[in-house]
Amino acid sequence: MTSSVLVAGATGDIGRRIVRELLHRDARVRVLTRPGSGTAAALFGGDDRIDIVEAAYGDPSALTTAVSGTDVVLSAVSGVRPVIVHAQRALLAAAVDAGVPRFIPSDYSSDYRRIAVGSNRNFELRREFAADLDAAPIHATSILNGAFTDMLTGTAPMILFGRKKVLFWSSADQVLDFTTKDDTARMAALVALDDDAPRVVEVAGDRVTARDVARTMSDLTGTTFGLQWAGTTGTLGAMAAVGRRLSKNADETFPAWQGMQYFVSMFSGQAQLRHVDNARYGEHRWTTVRDVLEAHLGNQLIVGTASSATRASGTTTVA
Numbered sequence: 001m002t003s004s005v006l007v008a009g010a011t012g013d014i015g016r017r018i019v020r021e022l023l024h025r026d027a028r029v030r031v032l033t034r035p036g037s038g039t040a041a042a043l044f045g046g047d048d049r050i051d052i053v054e055a056a057y058g059d060p061s062a063l064t065t066a067v068s069g070t071d072v073v074l075s076a077v078s079g080v081r082p083v084i085v086h087a088q089r090a091l092l093a094a095a096v097d098a099g100v101p102r103f104i105p106s107d108y109s110s111d112y113r114r115i116a117v118g119s120n121r122n123f124e125l126r127r128e129f130a131a132d133l134d135a136a137p138i139h140a141t142s143i144l145n146g147a148f149t150d151m152l153t154g155t156a157p158m159i160l161f162g163r164k165k166v167l168f169w170s171s172a173d174q175v176l177d178f179t180t181k182d183d184t185a186r187m188a189a190l191v192a193l194d195d196d197a198p199r200v201v202e203v204a205g206d207r208v209t210a211r212d213v214a215r216t217m218s219d220l221t222g223t224t225f226g227l228q229w230a231g232t233t234g235t236l237g238a239m240a241a242v243g244r245r246l247s248k249n250a251d252e253t254f255p256a257w258q259g260m261q262y263f264v265s266m267f268s269g270q271a272q273l274r275h276v277d278n279a280r281y282g283e284h285r286w287t288t289v290r291d292v293l294e295a296h297l298g299n300q301l302i303v304g305t306a307s308s309a310t311r312a313s314g315t316t317t318v319a
């Protein structure tokens, strides 16, 4: 039975959440961090349920020692080819060498398996590594969760809050899969502790169309949010290709053009989840798109009220 989990990339946004969820379930956690990375001790030092091990991805014997004796290697690393393909290959080789029975790659994405070649760099890197994983003598499980719902209020510019519009490409009725970071982390911990997990576990905290999102925003704000056609997924893909050609830093993980490619994959339906199994580990209240938008609007209201109160009291802040 799985009880000891090595988490690579545990110092990252998703990694930390996964470690928290594993500890809730009484797992023994080993955090793998790169020498010089610097944050693992501050984040996890002093917790006797967590061991911290340092190893460079370019040092096979140190990596093998680092993963030895664990039941599953769970990756939550982030980056482009040097990380998703090269570092994960090194981690996989170490896991196989050390006889670790199971491996979970850093996927946490929409379904990258059927997307068109050249349409989404980050997804194709996952697909490339998945081929290595499929060929390795290890029990592998990928977690596919769609886009992080959290991004709807930040880095994914689909809702134009100020202009009261919701953008769509090609079809306002295309189903889009969303799961929050916390729900994804919870699922990753459950999968890590499940010796019988299949090759792919698909979950979606919510499945909505752009039309649903516009309706939800109208409902929550009491103001009509209209749908705005922003072109076809074909034109968006072409714009992403131009952005990619003009970009100066090929190693940036989430440049704007990659965000466009994410929308191409989602709005074309190519990356839609087909085998969602939210009940695999029993009933759970999944955070919906509405929940996330409601919380965001509530926060904005609080910030707005606080700044009008500050203005009313004549207080000024010098930055």
Ligand SMILES: NC(=O)c1ccc[n+]([C@@H]2O[C@H](COP(=O)([O-])OP(=O)(O)OC[C@H]3O[C@@H](n4cnc5c(N)ncnc54)[C@H](OP(=O)(O)O)[C@@H]3O)[C@@H](O)[C@H]2O)c1
Pocket (backbone or CB within 6 Å): 008, 009, 010, 011, 012, 013, 014, 015, 032, 033, 034, 037, 038, 040, 057, 076, 077, 078, 079, 082, 083, 087, 106, 107, 108, 109, 110, 145, 146, 147, 148, 151
């Ligand atoms: N579905 C979605 O919408 C969505 C959105 C965002 C992210 N994601 C995915 O979620 C996963 C985790 O992302 P995150 O945002 O949590 O990542 P993150 O916070 O940027 O970092 C994850 C960790 O990766 C490790 N790392 C960084 N550079 C590395 C390198 N060159 N070689 C090896 N390890 C390196 C670091 O750990 P150490 O320094 O401790 O070694 C870092 O803490 C990624 O696969 C990402 O693509 C999905």
